[in-house]
Amino acid sequence: xxxxxxxxxxxxxxxxxxxxxxxxxxxxxxxxxxxxxxxxxxxxxxxxxxxxxxxxxxxxxxxxxxxxxxxxxxxxxxxxxxxxxxxxxxxxxxxxxxxxxxxxxxxxxxxxxxxxxxxxxxxxxxxxxxxxxxxxxxxxxxxxxxxxxxxxxxxxxxxxxxxxxxxxxxxxxxxxxxxxxxxxxxxxxxxxxxxxxxxxxxxxxxxxxxxxxxxxxxxxxxxxxxxxxxxxxxxxxxxxxxxxxxxxxxxxxxxxxxxxxxxxxxxxxxxxxxxxxxxxxxxxxxxxxxxxxxxxxxxxxxxxxxxxxxxxxxxxxxxxxxxxxxxxxxxxxxxxxxxxxxxxxxxxxxxxxxxxxxxxxxxxxxxxxxxxxxxxxxxxxxxxxxxxxxxxxxxxxxxxxxxxx
Amino acid sequence: xxxxxxxxxxxxxxxxxxxxxxxxxxxxxxxxxxxxxxxxxxxxxxxxxxxxxxxxxxxxxxxxxxxxxxxxxxxxxxxxxxxxxxxxxxxxxxxxxxxxxxxxxxxxxxxxxxxxxxxxxxxxxxxxxxxxxxxxxxxxxxxxxxxxxxxxxxxxxxxxxxxxxxxxxxxxxxxxxxxxxxxxxxxxxxxxxxxxxxxxxxxxxxxxxxxxxxxxxxxxxxxxxxxxxxxxxxxxxxxxxxxxxxxxxxxxxxxxxxxxxxxxxxxxxxxxxxxxxxxxxxxx
Numbered sequence: 090x091x092x093x094x095x096x097x098x099x100x101x102x103x104x105x106x107x108x109x110x111x112x113x114x115x116x117x118x119x120x121x122x123x124x125x126x127x128x129x130x131x132x133x134x135x136x137x138x139x140x141x142x143x144x145x146x147x148x149x150x151x152x153x154x155x156x157x158x159x160x161x162x163x164x165x166x167x168x169x170x171x172x173x174x175x176x177x178x179x180x181x182x183x184x185x186x187x188x189x190x191x192x193x194x195x196x197x198x199x200x201x202x203x204x205x206x207x208x209x210x211x212x213x214x215x216x217x218x219x220x221x222x223x224x225x226x227x228x229x230x231x232x233x234x235x236x237x238x239x240x241x242x243x244x245x246x247x248x249x250x251x252x253x254x255x256x257x258x259x260x261x262x263x264x265x266x267x268x269x270x271x272x273x274x275x276x277x278x279x280x281x282x283x284x285x286x287x288x289x290x291x292x293x294x295x296x297x298x299x300x301x302x303x304x305x306x307x308x309x310x311x312x313x314x315x316x317x318x319x320x321x322x323x324x325x326x327x328x329x330x331x332x333x334x335x336x337x338x339x340x341x342x343x344x345x346x347x348x349x350x351x352x353x354x355x356x357x358x359x360x361x362x363x364x365x366x367x368x369x370x371x372x373x374x375x376x377x378x379x380x381x382x383x384x385x386x387x388x389x390x391x392x393x394x395x396x397x398x399x400x401x402x403x404x405x406x407x408x409x410x411x412x413x414x415x416x417x418x419x420x421x422x423x424x425x426x427x428x429x430x431x432x433x434x435x436x437x438x439x440x441x442x443x444x445x446x447x448x449x450x451x452x453x454x455x456x457x458x459x460x461x462x463x464x465x466x467x468x469x470x471x472x473x474x475x476x477x478x479x480x481x482x483x484x485x486x487x488x489x490x491x492x493x494x
Numbered sequence: 495x496x497x498x499x500x501x502x503x504x505x506x507x508x509x510x511x512x513x514x515x516x517x518x519x520x521x522x523x524x525x526x527x528x529x530x531x532x533x534x535x536x537x538x539x540x541x542x543x544x545x546x547x548x549x550x551x552x553x554x555x556x557x558x559x560x561x562x563x564x565x566x567x568x569x570x571x572x573x574x575x576x577x578x579x580x581x582x583x584x585x586x587x588x589x590x591x592x593x594x595x596x597x598x599x600x601x602x603x604x605x606x607x608x609x610x611x612x613x614x615x616x617x618x619x620x621x622x623x624x625x626x627x628x629x630x631x632x633x634x635x636x637x638x639x640x641x642x643x644x645x646x647x648x649x650x651x652x653x654x655x656x657x658x659x660x661x662x663x664x665x666x667x668x669x670x671x672x673x674x675x676x677x678x679x680x681x682x683x684x685x686x687x688x689x690x691x692x693x694x695x696x697x698x699x700x701x702x703x704x705x706x707x708x709x710x711x712x713x714x715x716x717x718x719x720x721x722x723x724x725x726x727x728x729x730x731x732x733x734x735x736x737x738x739x740x741x742x743x744x745x746x747x748x749x750x751x752x753x754x755x756x757x758x759x760x761x762x763x764x765x766x767x768x769x770x771x772x773x774x775x776x777x778x
Contacts, residue, residue, distance in 0.1 A: 098662045105660075130701060133660035134667045138696040142746070142763035143633050143753040144626060144654060148675030148682055150700025151757055152668035154707060157681060231703060273704025273758070371680045375709065431708040431722065480723055484738040491559045 105129050123223045127230040151272075155235040157373050161364035162239050162421065165354040168347055170200030172357070173247045176302040176312070176350045177203075183307030185338075189348050203303050204353055207242035210251050214258045215241070222267045233272030233279070233427075234262065240280035240421060243354025244414065244462075245287070246300040253291060257283040277469040278428045281462050288462070296458055301350040314350050315339045315412040316451065316458040322400040323455055332403045344411040355417035358410065365420040374424040377433065378440040382419040385444030386410055393452050401452050409448050418461040419444065428469040432479040439475055443468040499527050499569070502576030503534055506567065517551040528569075544716070549748040553717050558742050570649060590644065594632070594653040595693045596620050605644070612640045614651050624656035626696050633750035634763060657697025668700075675699075678714065678755045703758040714751035719743065721752050725762055728769030733776060736769050746770070 111118050112125035129135075131152075139146060174196030179187045215234045223230045241258055265282035266275040288295045298313035299306065306312055313321075313328060318335055321328040329335045339349050347357020354360075368374025390406025397403050409415060414422075423429060423443050430439035443465055450460025457463060506514050513535055518528050520538030528536070537555055539545050548566045558564055567575070570588045578584050586607035593600045596619045603614060611627060619625055628635035629645040632652050636645055644651060663669045672682035676692045684690060711721040719740040727735040746763040753762040 098665065102660055102662070132663055132667075134663070134697070134699060135701065136658045136660045137698045137701070138626075138657050139698055140637060142761055143750050144628055144635065144637070144652075144696050145632050145694040145754065146697070146699045146759065147679070147755045147757075148672065148677040148684075148699050149679045149755075149757055150668055150759065151703050151706060152700070153681050154757055156668060229701065233706070271704065273706045372710075373681070373707075426708045427706055429708070432720065433709065433712065476723075480720055480739070483718065483720060483740075486718070487559075487738065487740055490557065 102133065105133065120224060123228070123230055124220050127220070127223075130229075152232050152235075154373055155232045157367065157371050158236045158421070159239050161367040161374075162236075162243065162354070164360040164363040165243060165357060165417065165421075166204070166239070168357045168360045169243060169354040170204050171197045172200070172347055172350075173203055173303060173353055174198070174200035175348070177247075177304045180302035180306040180310055180312050181304055183310045199303065203247050204242060206251055207245065207249070207254050207353075208239065210254045211241045211258050212238040214255045215262050218259050218262045219267070222263065223271075226267075228271060231272035233266070237261070237266075237279040237283075241283045244280060244284045244352050244417070244422075246295060246352055247303045248300040249287065249294055253287055253294060257287045260286045273427055275427055277466050278422055278425050281422055281466050281469075284462055285466060301352075312350060314458075315344065315408075319401055319404055319451075320455060320458045327400070331400050332405075335404065336408070339412065341408060341411065344408070349412065351412075352414060352417075355414040358416035361416040361420045368420065368424070374420065375426070375429070375436055377436040378424045378429055378443075379419050381437045381440030382423050382444035383410060385441035385446075386415060386419075386448050387444075388441075389445040389448040393448070404452075406448075409451065413451070413459050414461040415444075415447060418447065418465055422461075422465050423468070428472065430472040430475045430479075432476050435472065435475040435479045439468055439472050442471070496527050496530060498573045498576040498580060500531060500576065501580050502572035502574070503531055505575050505579050506572065507533055510565070515555065517548070519546070541716070544714075544748060544751060547745070547748050549743065549745045550716055553743050560737060560742055562742075568647075568649065588649065590614070590648070591650045592618060592653075593650060594628075596622070596625050596653040596655055607646060608643050611638055611642050611644060611651070614644065615640060615653060619653050622655070623695075624658060626654045626656050628652040628654065632694070633754060634747040655693060655695040657695030657699075659697070661697070661699075679710065679757075698759050700757070700759045702760065705758055705760070707757045710755050710757065711752040714755055715749070717743065717748070721749065725749070725752075725760070725765055728765045728772075731769070731772055733773055736773065741766075741769060741773065 108125065110116050112122045113119065134150070171193070175187070175189060177199050178192070178196060179185060215238045219230055219234055241261070242254065245254060261279045261283035265277060265279045266272070269275050294300055296317070298311045298317055301314055302312040311328065315335065318328045318338065322331070322335070329338055343349055345358045347360060349356050365374065365379060369376045386409055387406050390409045393402040394406055423440060430436045446467060447460040447464035450457055450463055454460070503514060514533070516528060516531060516534040516536045518524050518536060518538045520540035537551070539551055544550050552558060552564055574586060574588065587604060588607055589602050590605055591600070591602055592614060598618055598620055605614070611629070615627055627638050627640060629638045629651060630636055630648040631650050632654060635648065635650070635652060661667045666674070673684065674692070675682040675684055676694060677684065705722060705726070708722065715721045717740070724736065724739040724741060727739055728741070744766065746766045749762045749766050753760070756762060
């Protein structure tokens with residue numbers, strides 16, 4: 090660092106210290122203490138020292154952990170913007186087979202114009218609600234929303250109006266998190282709470298065949314997703330011609346790369362995989378959960394393949410992993426440590442059934458094309474129960490020893 | 495020394511109806527004082543810290559159940575007891591280690607138990623920054639001033655730099671490359687250099703939060719006990735749950751590494767101490 094920059098940092102530090110009494114108890118702006126605290130601790134790790142116990146502490150803190158997750162989401166975000174742009178041009182031209190890698194910059198710019206405002210709204214509203222709530226309740230503002238704020242836009246269809254993003258975010262932060270006591274205390278995943286809220290409150294904006302592609306669609310063009318088309322296999326007038334038809338429309342490779350319509354950040358299994366590598370390498374995301382989630386999905390997929398009484402059941406199991414929100418859910422949603430199972434064994438069962446039930450809902454429930462969101466929310470609720478049995482086994486070992494002794 | 499240690503053990507055997515165990519370091523060459531000791535059950539332990547903690551050693555040889563007692567004495571005190579019974583003189587001379595990054599020359603000192611801290615640290619430290627003087631080690635010792643005394647149970651004095659400086663996010667904080675950050679996690683690149691040496695200060699390196707990260711405590715906690723669940727039971731003062739989860743098998747020091755690695759910067763040893771104190775008050 091140059092001398093000049095060091096001086097700037099010192100200057101900033103001095104200014105912060107100067108402002109501190111204004112926001113401290115008895116100061117002019119004491120009501121805004123926690124806002125000041127949030128901004129000051131964002132810029133500087135506080136000078137707080139240990140007093141008892143371990144006098145030295147690990148260099149890691151929650152901000153770093155959350156930052157790594159945001160970093161892991163960047164590939165999905167960048168690709169999502171580009172993909173959004175592509176499907177906008179597809180819808181406009183009415184040509185499903187529009188070359189994917191043409192006009193890269195135009196597509197990216199269109200996607201950015203659509204997606205960035207959603208991110209701004211999500212962060213703005215979410216942090217705004219937290220700032221107000223934390224000031225009223227008198228507790229510091231936690232960094233959990235750094236991740237939720239990025240996840241929320243990525244699991245939305247691109248055509249969701251901004252005000253809906255705002256309402257859903259406010260709902261998720263208040264009802265999903267703050268009423269339970271803030272970061273670390275919530276029962277269900279915040280971002281999925283936001284999505285579920287919109288899914289049930291405004292179903293026409295969250296599924297169907299008009300929400301996935303930005304802009305005006307050409308006459309007679311159907312902007313459905315794989316899951317929508319697959320669902321139609323169960324109806325009297327399927328949009329595609331059986332399993333072969335749907336596999337021809339969405340190849341495995343295209344789906345893996347993410348070159349298919351869907352929610353903004355979820356289409357590319359590859360981008361999720363890149364994120365997964367970062368999460369696993371740094372130890373932030375649980376490999377156990379991700380792996381058992383995928384195995385669960387494959388197992389239930391194979392089970393339906395074996396039963397195979399209708400066309401949807403015959404969709405190959407591996408296809409389920411790369412379409413819809415499966416990969417995104419496995420990597421970024423199911424692994425949320427607060428709402429997942431917390432014991433090592435519990436994580437395996439939690440992941441397995443999370444992935445399995447997602448496929449179960451997709452294939453068997455015609456009302457919900459996307460099962461991943463509901464399945465993870467369901468397993469969030471079940472996680473404490475799973476942990477309870479794992480812990481009870483440990484307790485029983487101890488009680489048995491007591492009886493023997 | 496051999497005779498004093500042996501005589502100390504003989505005294506301990508008279509004080510208890512149960513067996514006397516001697517836990518030894520299985521990694522380095524064992525001193526003859528220990529290998530020649532008679533009338534004790536010897537067990538060698540090897541592994542990473544906290545393998546030297548009596549809690550870990552007891553858990554892996556003969557775990558404590560509710561209602562059972564284990565008394566522990568460290569080796570120097572055994573010799574002091576033996577010396578008293580051999581000579582009739584209560585001679586509290588013992589060796590303590592002067593350690594820590596701020597000490598000019600780390601060394602052993604021969605002192606009288608309870609010596610004044612200034613006689614140990616004055617002139618021996620570097621004085622480059624504000625200094626933290628700890629009676630005991632860096633993970634579970636007690637914060638002291640130069641005008642205090644070394645603790646009765648402590649065989650070590652540690653001097654560390656105080657971390658009472660703010661850390662800017664881009665240079666030393668959470669967004670920095672972190673080339674000087676020591677962490678048990680892999681969130682800073684320093685995990686690639688396991689032999690790198692650090693000058694750790696007493697900064698909390700973060701802020702107090704609720705539990706978020708799972709699985710990190712288990713990695714540094716060699717017990718068949720769920721650490722996070724037990725800590726939560728202690729926080730919520732649930733005595734039944736604490737007993738069921740194995741509170742009788744642990745001491746606060748066994749959680750020192752958990753406290754060190756905790757991302758949420760929770761004072762875990764304090765919580766466990768409070769839990770044990772509550773049980774002592776309510777049940778005994």
